[in-house]
Amino acid sequence: MKEESTAREARLIDGRQAASRLRAAIAAEVAQLGRDHGAVPGLAVVLVGADPASEVYVRAKGRAMREAGMESHEHRLPADTAQETLLALIDRLNADDRVHGILVQLPLPAQIDTQAVIQAISPDKDVDGFHVLNVGRLALGQQAFVPCTPRGCLMLLRQVLGDLTGKEAVVIGRSDIVGKPMAQLLLGQNCTVTLAHSRTRDLPAVCRRADILVAAVGRPEMVRADWIKPGATVIDVGINRIERDGTSRLTGDVDFAAARGIAGAITPVPGGVGPMTIACLLQNTLDAFRISRRRAAPCHPSSERKPS
Numbered sequence: 001m002k003e004e005s006t007a008r009e010a011r012l013i014d015g016r017q018a019a020s021r022l023r024a025a026i027a028a029e030v031a032q033l034g035r036d037h038g039a040v041p042g043l044a045v046v047l048v049g050a051d052p053a054s055e056v057y058v059r060a061k062g063r064a065m066r067e068a069g070m071e072s073h074e075h076r077l078p079a080d081t082a083q084e085t086l087l088a089l090i091d092r093l094n095a096d097d098r099v100h101g102i103l104v105q106l107p108l109p110a111q112i113d114t115q116a117v118i119q120a121i122s123p124d125k126d127v128d129g130f131h132v133l134n135v136g137r138l139a140l141g142q143q144a145f146v147p148c149t150p151r152g153c154l155m156l157l158r159q160v161l162g163d164l165t166g167k168e169a170v171v172i173g174r175s176d177i178v179g180k181p182m183a184q185l186l187l188g189q190n191c192t193v194t195l196a197h198s199r200t201r202d203l204p205a206v207c208r209r210a211d212i213l214v215a216a217v218g219r220p221e222m223v224r225a226d227w228i229k230p231g232a233t234v235i236d237v238g239i240n241r242i243e244r245d246g247t248s249r250l251t252g253d254v255d256f257a258a259a260r261g262i263a264g265a266i267t268p269v270p271g272g273v274g275p276m277t278i279a280c281l282l283q284n285t286l287d288a289f290r291i292s293r294r295r296a297a298p299c300h301p302s303s304e305r306k307p308s
């Protein structure tokens with residue numbers, strides 16, 4: 001009996017394993033860059049205030065950077081930091097040659113205009129992909145920094161499904177950070193994309209169409225098993241800390257235990273999308289480093305005299 005039920009269980013999409021493979025490949029490239037050019041990619045992470053969850057993420061990012069052989073420049077500012085102080089720091093980081101990527105940890109305290117801060121980051125150092133120029137480039141299908149979470153989700157989807165052409169994809173959640181860029185990426189992969197949200201009529205029925213279901217709403221276990229088309233690939237972006245029986249634990253936006261019996265493949269929380277987000281931050285920082293070196297190179301290499 002036991003074997004019969006496990007045979008129908010969805011394949012687990014191991015984000016930790018995929019992330020560690022990606023991080024190892026990045027580390028190898030970073031080591032090669034060091035040997036060839038004596039240069040090290042660097043990321044500046046700015047944390048305003050002392051939100052405990054943000055502290056955890058910032059520490060994890062710093063550790064991952066160092067493990068890949070890159071530099072992490074961490075800037076911690078008090079919660080009551082004035083907007084102009086933060087903007088002055090961004091200006092300095094924009095001009096700093098050792099800093100190839102800049103990440104300002106969100107959310108920011110209420111006195112700070114988040115959009116003004118994001119738009120002050122040089123688009124060439126915008127490893128979060130939140131600057132209007134990168135958002136626009138992504139929408140046009142041009143080379144762009146892509147936000148780390150949706151980039152990681154797409155890598156997992158490609159790993160499980162290969163070519164995504166023609167698939168029905170439903171993304172739940174229309175945030176600028178996950179939902180909207182995820183929809184753009186899936187469109188770029190020739191999916192038929194539905195971007196659903198809190199005002200969508202009959203959300204369960206919309207979800208049941210999905211070959212690919214991406215849940216990014218931030219509501220614990222909102223997606224029930226009967227919202228899932230049998231065999232669908234389910235990507236759970238939610239990271240919700242909930243209290244149950246006096247202990248705190250993480251849960252996604254999907255009722256994982258029930259969904260496992262219906263989906264074809266599913267990401268766990270933790271150990272799914274989260275680790276890929278950090279690995280993609282390293283990838284974006286490496287990409288930013290390469291862009292900066294291309295800028296520094298002569299504009300017309302062909303005009304350079306070749307040794308005869």
Ligand SMILES: Nc1nc(=O)c2c([nH]1)NC[C@@H]1CN(c3ccc(C(=O)N[C@@H](CCC(=O)O)C(=O)O)cc3)C=[N+]21
Nearest residue numbers: 057103104105106107128148270271272274275277278
């Ligand atoms: N400018 C900015 N860029 C971000 O990319 C950004 C941000 N602000 N603010 C907060 C969110 C959240 N985020 C996560 C990164 C890693 C995990 C992660 O590694 N999660 C582990 C578990 C971590 C735990 O145990 O708490 C997992 O899912 O397995 C989760 C969430 C990046 N964010």
